[in-house]
Amino acid sequence: MTVPAIELNNGVSIPQLGFGVFQVPPEDTEDVVVQALETGYRHIDTARAYQNEEGVGRAIAGSGLKRDDVFVTTKLWNNRQGHDSALEAFDASLERLGLDVLDLYLIHWPAPQQDLYVETWRAFEELHTEGRVRAIGVSNFRVEDLQRLLDLGLTVPVVNQIELHPYLTQDKLRAFHEAHEIVTEAWSPLAQGGVLDDPVITDIAEEKGATAAQIVLAWHLALGNIVIPKSVTPERIAENFASTEFKLGNDEVDAITALNRDERTGPDPWRFPG
Template identity: 60%
Template sequence: MPQIGFGVFQVPDDETTATVAAALESGYRSVDTAAVYGNEAGTGRALAASGVPREELFVTSKLWNTDQGYDATLAGFDTSLDRLGLDYLDLFLIHWPAPALDRYVDTWRALERLYTDGRVRAIGVSNFLPEQLQRLLDTAAVVPAVNQIELHPALQQRGAVEFNRAHGIVTEAWSPLAQGAVLAEPAVVRIAEAHGRTPAQVVLRWHLQQGRIVIPKSVTPTRIRENLDILGFSLSATDLAAVDALECDGRTGPHPAEFNG
């Protein structure tokens, strides 16, 4: 899985094709969508028209809460695959644990079947807390490959990251730039100026140097290219510590213990 992917959260379906096409032209090969985003079809159109061989692409989608449960999950996967116009997915995630529904254990069994049947190359979860992951691990035949969580300098979720690491689960950061909220932080601006980079590039580089996967989203071609151009410099230990110090429990999305969709 590429360490830098392209996210399409909140991109309308009729704009998604052009946006994903711009990302693929810029060099992205990993695209992250979800059933609830309503833009799997637009994403699929861009993939089909890109001319990029399927084996070079890494496509992720996510199962929405209303499709949780064993049989409903299998049907939801089929629907996502059909909208994307693909024969298989590279990664399929449970979008939220939705604890009040209490279906994510059965949902995981369905993902394991899809994985065993070869219809998806890897399976994982999104927005799972350590205690929810542990409940899955207690009965799972397959350990989740990925836990995609909100993670940025203002919300670093160190306990979740450590739990993931201890169990061989890769941490993937959604909203890696906190929807732009951390880009004006003086420490980020200072580091960006010192490296001749943008604040967004500094924050994305901070993620990469700590081993995380990131899926920044933009609809602006210039920023799409800039977000990918983060391999030509590195942050010092002092730089990393300055960004680490921005933690303030600054969650921008719902809390996984409370959100049920």
């Protein structure tokens, strides 16, 4: 199976289907990521807040893969926003991962109450200019947060990683991304399983000889989203990876998109933290 790649706005290529480790216990992370890499994933998404960067690093180091063959993302947590603290946090994450260069660094949340994401972003720009990270982006940013960076003439983020699934399609935000060459990346792509019993999805899955999860992941891929499903079981890890085998027609994509309810499974960036 071949995972499609997306070229980011700075020319860096990222595998469109990645493997997320949110809520993977630190003691299990190395084994789970080893399983993902053996399955074929070449894009691993972690964060300081997940407390499992070390396990990700050990798995990559012991995989036998060339460093250039694995795309690694991590994220800056809210309590380390600010120029100097962001630089220090990056050094610590890089050390935990055991890497010399990071592929993608994200501001995890805009945390508008702190009003620190602009100076944090300037620190990210420095890291990129120095060649310590290949690409910089954001996560959970709203239109107004992104617009503020653009109005200040700062680097356009390569991605915005947001909650996105058939019950939360984020049409306005995705349209803004497209207009400014920001790639949409989806977390909670299956709504924590909440969309898998929807008749529209299960009917398409039955017709395709696929699972409901594979159909939802195929929908993300058809929309052009980067998508990072998480699992700890070998069978589900392999099942999710095989979603690239299923292609949806335009009518099927539209039918799934029409399921939108603006329904979140995670925090609202307007209020988190707060």
